[in-house]
Amino acid sequence: MVFEPPQRLVRALGETAPDGDGWLETLPQAVRQAVALRELTVDRVQAPGGRTSLVVLVRRADGSPAVLKLAPPRFRPEAERAALTHWDGLGAVQLLEGPTTPGALLLERLHPDVSVRSLPEAKALLEAAGTLRRLWVEPPVGHPFESVAERTGRQAEAMRASASTEPDVAALVDAALAAREGLLAAPPEHLLLHGTFRQSKVLAGERMPWLAVGPDPVAGERAFDLARLVRDRVEDLIASPSGAASTRRRVKRLAESLELDQERVRGWTLFRAVESGVRALRVGRRKDAELLLEFAGWL
Template sequence: MAFEPPRRLVRALGETAPDGDGWLERLPGTVRQAVALRGLTVERVQVPGGRSSLVLLVRTADGTPAVLKLAPRRARPECERAALAHWNGRGAVRLLEPFTTEGELLLERLHPDVSVRSLPEAKALLEAAGTLRRLWVEPPAGHSFESVAERTARQAAAMRAGAEADPEAAPLVDAALAVRDELMAEPPEDRLLHGTFRQSKVLAGDRMPWLAVGPDPVVGEPAFDLARLVRDRVEDLIAQTSGPSTTRRRVKRLAESLEVDQERLRGWTLFRAVESGVRARRVGREQDAELLLEFASWL
């Protein structure tokens, strides 16, 4: 099969592994082997696709529509597999096979071009939040998922380094790190979290109206998961003169609807927005950085 990886994927992988690791170069051969192993027929590459994986729309040998997802080890595809297996279709896309090959997931076919983001904003937030609630379950016994404490400690170290090189962002970084320390002092009960949840990660399905895809699972408090949803459509929020007040109302509404502590949600929203803004600036996505840091300043 001859194809070009989506530019979005190539660009994003270049940010996470600027010196390369050979995964993209090996990808054509990996695809051929994965397709042959399962007797699949490839329909097309999903474009723009994800930022850390190649997504192929395929049919199985009996004609069933499916998705073949291939991801490099640094994208933690085996953690994604473990989370999807634990959810077993509850609120999330379903695995169609047990472990076959590392970094290759065969998934049920959803409607890849129809995300909850296509709905009006208020309805989209409602449907996304309802989907997210179903994912918050007890993690499996003996799991190896990263914890919120571990993930944010790693991120905090990178944020400190970023602040040293960017004095303008330093006050926001200091505020975000301080609120993280407060939040980690008394963490609530742990749940299995999606980890990177947003409206574009919720696709239309057949067995359920909306199902989540593409988790980067982590174990911790639900407010951490919900925080990423607060800033969805951040470019629209920034364009509104009422952006700050709209954001505060969104925090309140989401916290109440999902029974999450409002101040903890505000704190994690601040931390995650600053972390994303500093990271965007570090890899040269200046426009994204400006949007995220301005949004964070409202919190």
Template sequence: MAFEPPRRLVRALGETAPDGDDWLEKLPEAVHRAVALRELTVERVQLPGGRSSVVLLVRRADDAPAVLKLAPPRARPVSERAALAHWGGRGAVLPLEPDAADDALLLERLHPEVSVRSLPEAKALLEAAGTLRRLWVEPPEDQVFETVDGRTGRQATAMRAGADAYPELRPLVEAALTAREELLAAPPERRLLHGTFRQSKVLRGERLPWLAVGPDPVVGECAFDLARLVRDRVEDLIAAPSGASTTRRRVKRLAESLEVDQERLRGWTLFRAVESGVRARRVGRPQDAELLLEFAGWL
């Protein structure tokens, strides 16, 4: 099978890959090896695909449909496999291999062309929130997952550097860092979280109407996980005259529906929006940065 990485993946990894990273160069070989190891037949590469992994629609030896996913080590595929195994299909895509000799993930086939994002906004938020609730479980005792404290600590370091490089961002960055410190002082619970949850990460399934995919799992409080969902369709929020008030209502509605403290959700939403905005500025996506930082200013 001739294989060429999707352009979207090449572009995204080009923005973030550390010097000397050769994962993309070795990806065609890794795909062939993973396919041969599992005796799979490749139907096609999923396009446009994600920004941190390649997904192939495949058939197993018994002709059953499946998905093969490959991601670079910095995307933590081993951690993703462990989280999916712990959830066991409850609210998330089901892993089809309990163990594997490589970092590739063989997963049940969903409908990649149909995500919750295709629904009207109010319905999409309702279905996405219901899916997310099922994922919030106690982490395994021998948990191998990063913590919210650890992940956001690294992000905070990068945000401070961003504030030094772009002084106009300093007030928002300081507000976000202060919110983080206060939130970490007394977290209300410790759950296994999806880590990068949003509407496009919830796909149509067969076992259940909607199932989450693509976690970057982390252990911490539920408000951290919900925060990314608050800013879904941020471009629509920014374009609407009532965007600021709609955002505040969304925080309130999501907090109430999932029994999360509203102020903690607001705080994590602020931190995550500013972190994403500073990162977008740093890697040369000024339009994305402008949207995210304007959104953060409403909080």
């Protein structure tokens, strides 16, 4: 099999590992090995694809469609495998049985070009929230998932370092870090979370109308999982004269629909928006950073 990885993936990997880690160089061989081991036939590479993994549309030996997903170790593919195994298809894409190789997952094929994002906004939020609710379960005993405190702790250190070189964002960083400290002081629960949930992570399926894909699982409180969903379609929010009011209404509506504390949803949304904005600044995506930080200022 001869292929070029999608440029979106190449650019994103360059941002997260500017000096490279050798994964892209070994990717063609890893794909060939994974395909041969599982006796797969390749249909095509999904493009533009994701920012953290290569997605290949394949067929199994019996002709049934599937997806082969390969990701570098720094994006925790084995944690994703563990989460999908635990969910066992309830609200999430099904992990298919077969040979196991590090960093490679064989998944049920959904409709990769049809996400909840294709629906009108109100309907999209409703369907996405309903899908997310099914994923919030007790993690398995001895689970491998990092906690919200651990993940955001690393992010907080990077935010502090960036704030020292970007004084314009210092006030927002301080507010985000203060929100995190308050939220971690008394977490209300410790559940398995998707970790990177948004509308584009919910795809149409045959087995169920909508199923979640692409988790970066973490264990913690549910409000953390809503934070990325609150800022979906951020470009539309920023362009709207009522964007700030719409954002606050969205926080309220999502919190109420899932019976969560509105202030905890707001706090995690603030932290995660500022973290994403500061990270975008750090890698030179200034336009993205400006959108995210303006959004964060509304919270």
